[in-house]
Amino acid sequence: MHMHPFTPMSPILTEQLPSGGEWIYQLKWDGFRILAWVDNGKVELYSKKMLPKNRNYPDLVEVLSKLPGTFLIDGEAVILDGHTGQPSFQLMQQRDKLTDASLIRRSVARHPVQYILFDLLRIGDEDLRNRSYTERRRQLELLADGWKPPLHLAEQFEDVDGLWSWVTQHGWEGIVAKRCSSRYKEGKEHKDWFKRKTILHFDVAIAGIIWKEGRISSLVMQKQGRYFGRVSSGLNERVKLRLRELPAGAGVEAYFPVLPEGLRNAEIHWLDEPLEGRVTGREITELGLLRHPKVIDLGGIPL
Structure with a gap:
């Protein structure tokens, strides 16, 4: 069984994030979007443009291949700067451009990739994209229970003002707001996910x-x-x-x-x-x- 290509859901850039009880907030991780199709030990990684990425991220393939079951995860691959502890987009760019296997192995040892999981689109034979974000998140939490680094469940926050203050103070990229009732829709044809970036x-x-x-x-x-x-x-x-x-x-x-x-x-x-x-x-x-x-x-x- 293989994953059929599609356009991942993307947040819409805004200067003012929505607020209220129907929204949750997550840090915007400055990395590369990666979708992981796992089918009983077989792993297929894809970029946002549906390009195969197994060759670039053998460390993620190895970890994901040890997980049981069949599922499709949406997330962000990041490399953390050893000095600041923050995601380094430059290091991710360097890794993503590598094609030589020996250079990739060297990069794996020097700058391991972390995978921030923020959505579950399929589990077993069930497509979850028409379920609410809250339900998909609940299923993701159950699936990822006990998983260890480099797999990380994206944290969720309810206080948008407090999170924005923290983000600007510590120099992170920004915040993503997600409507709790939102279905997973392709591209930006929606009004359910928004992002605000620091400048x-x-x-x-x-x-x-x-x-x-x-x-x-x-x-x-x-x-x-x-x-x-x-x-x-x-x-x-x-x-x-x-x-x-x-x-x-x-x-x-x-x-x-x-x-x-x-x-x-x-x-x-x-x-x-x-x-x-x-x-x-x-x-x-x-x-x-x-x-x-x-x-x-x-x-x-x-x-």
Whole structure:
């Protein structure tokens, strides 16, 4: 018996989460969505786009293959940063891209994957997707009773304000809200799951302008003398016209002792004077780069 491909249910991004007794809340784990089809020792892992993932996560396959029964689980695969204890999206990206078996084994030993379980879609011959979330959760709790790491049941919370305060204070990705009565629907064709993400703000220096095929593509960010990544989101054509007027005859040495790795082969016009900017982003990677940056202020240039 095999799993038939489908589009996993996804939460809808919002700035204000719903509240009330009909909702429960979970941490948003910053990893890769993984669906696990387990059939009496046989395991099939799939990505959100239904790509096979057994090769990438042999550690999860090994653990799941030892579990009895037939079931389909929806969850998030994460790697926890050894220093912060938080999920590292960068480490997950590195693992997911590996294809060489020896490199994957090395990654398994160095950065083991944890599997956060948050939904049960099928057990035995019974499809649970038309059941309420509360019922699916109850069945998942019964199924996972006694399971040990790297399998973890996603915690649930009722106090959305308290959870949001904790998330922002500790720098986690955000919160997912789920309607207790919700059925499992494919994609985002629903009003039952929502997510709210935290946003970080940073003051940066814009050191250079990156051109591509004769057009302004993005900006080079510098923070405290270090390369902070590229940013293009938030730039419109009016802003780009203003950026064209800025004197840009400096060399890379005005900003960096050597050209940062992420700027190799790019056409960069280094500004004579850095431009003060303010950006938002999701998090700072282990390489010191800002994820999902967006310009919200640019040295007085109206955005």
